Amino acid sequence: MQAYILRRVAQGILAIFVISTITFALARVSGDPLNVLLPEEASEEQIELIKAEWGLDKPLHMQYFQYLGKLFRGDLGEAMAWPNSTATELIIERLPNTIKLSALALVVSGVIAFPVGVLVAIKKDTPFDYGGKLFAILGQSAPTFAVGLILMWIFAVQLNFFPTSGSGGVEYMILPAVALGYYNVAALMRLTRSSMLEVLDTEYVKLARIKGVAEWKVIWKHCFRNALIVPLTYFGLIGAVLITGSVVIETVFAWPGLGALVIDAILFRDYVVVQAVVLLFAAAFVIINIMVDVLYAYIDPRIRYT
Amino acid sequence: MTAVQTATDTILEVNDLKTYIFTRAATVKAVDGISFNLRKGETLGIVGESGCGKTMTALSLLRLVPKPAGRIVEGEIVLNGEDILQKSEDEMRDVRGRQISMILQDPQTSLNPVFTIGNQLREALGIAHRENKSSMLSRAVDALRKVNVAAPERRLDDYPHQMSGGMKQRVVGAIAMSCEPGVIIADEPTTALDVTIQLQYLRLLKEIQAETGLAIIFITHDFGVVARMCDRVAVMYAGRIIEQGDVRDIFSRPAHPYTQALINSVPKLEQSVDRLYSIDGQPPLLSNLPEGCRFAPRCPYVSDQCYEAYPQSYTLNEGHYADCWALDADWQGTPIEEFVPPTGTAG
């Protein structure tokens, strides 16, 4: 198990290295950063000055090593649009908000999706099941921002249960987290249902019943853990959904997280910050995947030994 | 298990059992009115081609027919003097494992892949015995030892995928027998393991039977296995038992043309095992059964009468019955030829 984790971490580091190279390259091919830094009528001297200041006078491979060297020390660069702030400072300021929101969204989706998925599988072809299907289809077809706006209109504007937007306590997080989690609830629930149905039909579940094991134990001990294996692999994708979803939903609810930061940075054409946040999102994605793989190996012993 | 036996010896009595599967398209009559008795310590073989309803019969006896499509629609299953079809789901849990148990057709997938075999064994043992951890542990070790698993202490922490096929099969056996049921159903694997491993396993079952007085229902395709293992045989065809009786009777004087064909198709020692079934044609679909004899389209003796109604059951001998019109005193068709047992089979 330890060797397995070590191997996954090494692979993860390699992946992050590759991603950092790609973000660097993308930032260079997507346009000359000078166009952003300088007004159009800038003089030769100004150009030279700025080039030297940002290290753009050096050859590309030198710039790349410089970038990597800084990255290694945790320096993501000076923000262009936020005076006197580094990208790292901006991220550190915003990151906890995004983590809180995503974590809550994840909890919301898991807590709803797994039990409901199991229930609709047990109650296959009953009104429960049909209701669940409808709920799932809605979640997968409605765009996150639309769900966010609808929730905001019902629960904040009409019912006044929650504030419409902004930051503060948990009450500010509930609606964006539900909006963000809903897409995953739907997908996770359907996955849980289908893998649960498959597991319910296996020989080992029959054997458990033959032994005289109580039905609740058959479901929650013998089936659930096996049925989790498939939806869990999906958790990696959920990471991606939460990350990209947070960009949209943080903007809708004016929640001061990384998503809102990257939108601002794009508007101000601050490529340093955009690059830093993209790199972070990518790293988060890799880390989530490693965590999922480790969890997966814990749940399914067959993985551990291969 | 021959000689005189009284009715009080009966542990299981099945009367006119019908189990249907209701699919969207049709009703599959997987078990369509079967009756048999099982005595304590006896081994009954159920033989028949693939799809004739053997597994569905077994699952019915445990009331574990796949829900919601499958349902026992009629009949009685009297186990230890009580009709289990009258029991509640809660009461059934005391029946399963303790009074009747089953070794499933596919031992390779019968163990839960995410729990150790020790865990699964202790769970089964825990249903009958509530004890502290260490005595449960020694019970688990004993149970494995009983099925000839070497170094059982060390195997308890293994996961199923770490064990060989033969070992898994024995563990499944140990789990099924852990609560000392009076009846065990062994559904023979379709894709048999190594022949020697299979034989070892069968011998093991017989040994345990000799020790505990367990009654076994042995489900198989293979008449050769029946000859070796069973006291009595029930031959199934398309959801019905078409002939049953003592092994000796069935082998020396099979009355039903289907049974005769089956026995004739048992491979002789020098033949390959591939050609188990040399009977031409296919059994009828269980979703679309004919009015008359279900074997009629394949039967060499068929006459008009056979298409009109399902044949009556005729008694040939004490406990030997067969459903075939040709056994009637007024039979107008070709008489069934004297059966010549093939050489090199049963003994």
Ligand SMILES: Nc1ncnc2c1ncn2[C@@H]1O[C@H](COP(=O)(O)OP(=O)(O)OP(=O)(O)O)[C@@H](O)[C@H]1O
């Ligand atoms: N879930 C199901 N839905 C519809 N039909 C089914 C279902 N399960 C089994 N059947 C049908 O019921 C009939 C009896 O099946 P069963 O499994 O009892 O056969 P079997 O005699 O055990 O065959 P085998 O020797 O191949 O194991 C078969 O014709 C099969 O097609």
Ligand code: SF4
């Ligand atoms: S009833 Fe007729 S068709 Fe059926 S087995 Fe007997 S002879 Fe053959």
Ligand SMILES: [Mg+2]
């Ligand atoms: Mg079967």
